[in-house]
Amino acid sequence: MECHDYKLTRTMERENLNLNPLQRAGLLTPEAREALFEFGDGYSVCDYCAGRLDEVNKPGIEMFLEDLAKFIDADYVRTTHGAREGKYTVINKICEPGDTIVVDGNAHYTSYLAAERAGVNVIKVPNSGDSRAEITMDAYRETLENAIDEVGEIKLALLTHVDGDYGNLTDAKGFGKLCKKLGVISLLNSAYGMGRLPIKANEWDIDFVVGSGHKSMSASGPIGVLGIKEEFAEDMLARSKTHTNKEVELLGCTSRGAPIVTLMASFPAVVERVNRWDEELALTRKFVDNLTEIEGITQIGVTPTEHDLVRFDTPILNEIAKKHPRKGFYLYEELKNKHIVGIKRGQTEWFKCSTYGMTESQRDYIANAFKEIVEKYKD
Numbered sequence: 541m542e543c544h545d546y547k548l549t550r551t552m553e554r555e556n557l558n559l560n561p562l563q564r565a566g567l568l569t570p571e572a573r574e575a576l577f578e579f580g581d582g583y584s585v586c587d588y589c590a591g592r593l594d595e596v597n598k599p600g601i602e603m604f605l606e607d608l609a610k611f612i613d614a615d616y617v618r619t620t621h622g623a624r625e626g627k628y629t630v631i632n633k634i635c636e637p638g639d640t641i642v643v644d645g646n647a648h649y650t651s652y653l654a655a656e657r658a659g660v661n662v663i664k665v666p667n668s669g670d671s672r673a674e675i676t677m678d679a680y681r682e683t684l685e686n687a688i689d690e691v692g693e694i695k696l697a698l699l700t701h702v703d704g705d706y707g708n709l710t711d712a713k714g715f716g717k718l719c720k721k722l723g724v725i726s727l728l729n730s731a732y733g734m735g736r737l738p739i740k741a742n743e744w745d746i747d748f749v750v751g752s753g754h755k756s757m758s759a760s761g762p763i764g765v766l767g768i769k770e771e772f773a774e775d776m777l778a779r780s781k782t783h784t785n786k787e788v789e790l791l792g793c794t795s796r797g798a799p800i801v802t803l804m805a806s807f808p809a810v811v812e813r814v815n816r817w818d819e820e821l822a823l824t825r826k827f828v829d830n831l832t833e834i835e836g837i838t839q840i841g842v843t844p845t846e847h848d849l850v851r852f853d854t855p856i857l858n859e860i861a862k863k864h865p866r867k868g869f870y871l872y873e874e875l876k877n878k879h880i881v882g883i884k885r886g887q888t889e890w891f892k893c894s895t896y897g898m899t900e901s902q903r904d905y906i907a908n909a910f911k912e913i914v915e916k917y918k919d
């Protein structure tokens with residue numbers, strides 16, 4: 541049989557300034573690139589299998605998980621195949637089909653799919669309904685209390701720590717305390733938080749927290765992190781009756797090979813960069829200020845932004861598209877000529893982007909590039 545050409549290159553996306561918020565904090569560190577080469581083979585981490593992935597000592601997965609638990613202030617940590625698998629594992633274990641859970645209105649689609657797959661109903665906490673699209677703890681409390689009154693028992697509540705539409709940072713500590721007070725188990729989806737900003741699961745009274753290695757921890761995908769509070773560990777990490785060393789909910793072993801070793805190799809750099817989150821945020825805010833100096837570009841979501849993922853309304857770029865011979869494609873093409881990628885082709889009404897990890901001068905260069913494009917084409 542003759543195989544197709546699978547086009548396995550992405551030089552443009554890799555070598556240019558990439559604004560795609562999904563990808564910025566998943567860029568590999570140099571250490572991870574080396575580890576990828578060393579451990580790229582399928583079951584490479586199983587040379588010295590100790591019976592289960594989290595017990596492997598060469599490479600030092602067991603020690604790494606101890607460090608990771610400390611890093612996010614959780615009692616136990618396991619890796620999963622992604623944040624979504626972590627959410628599903630928790631919902632599926634804690635709830636019975638037909639149960640109802642409460643989820644914030646800015647939740648990622650994978651939170652809904654995880655709930656659907658586990659057979660549970662979802663009650664949504666509305667966001668503020670204005671351009672801030674904010675999830676407040678007052679709104680969460682009201683919805684959760686009403687849900688308890690209406691449904692009876694609510695076993696689980698999920699909060700998106702940072703949502704993928706607006707980059708709004710929610711009050712994880714307030715959420716943990718609220719759930720504890722109301723006797724509801726809490727699940728924090730920190731796919732866009734863990735690896736960028738500090739996580740204090742126990743301090744915040746969070747029962748379960750999930751993270752995403754390929755999104756926010758400079759790891760090759762797919763890999764996620766699941767932090768577990770002590771009181772749930774026995775249940776969550778229960779062993780198989782037939783294969784007594786294997787944990788049932790994790791199907792024995794989760795993400796192996798390149799995903800876990802790149803996560804491990806990047807970890808020291810990730811620990812270090814989380815300490816510098818305030819600097820990162822200051823640089824993002826400066827970038828937002830520069831971009832919104834352009835008339836016809838405004839930031840949507842909570843302002844000033846509390847995260848590097850930022851959403852903009854861009855009517856000026858859309859006005860230009862209406863008259864430009866290349867229509868909506870002009871923006872992508874102009875940016876590409878300036879070595880900037882990551883904004884969807886044809887999209888001009890709004891966009892979201894991230895400059896996470898870029899130098900100040902790279903961020904200034906990008907803001908200026910937008911200014912030049914608008915100057916070139918506006919009436």
Ligand SMILES: Cc1ncc(COP(=O)(O)O)c(C=O)c1O
Pocket residue numbers: 562621622623624625647648650700702703704729731732751752753754755763764
């Ligand atoms: C808020 C949020 N949660 C979860 C996910 C999914 O993460 P993963 O790919 O690790 O399952 C995403 C991905 O975009 C996201 O934005």
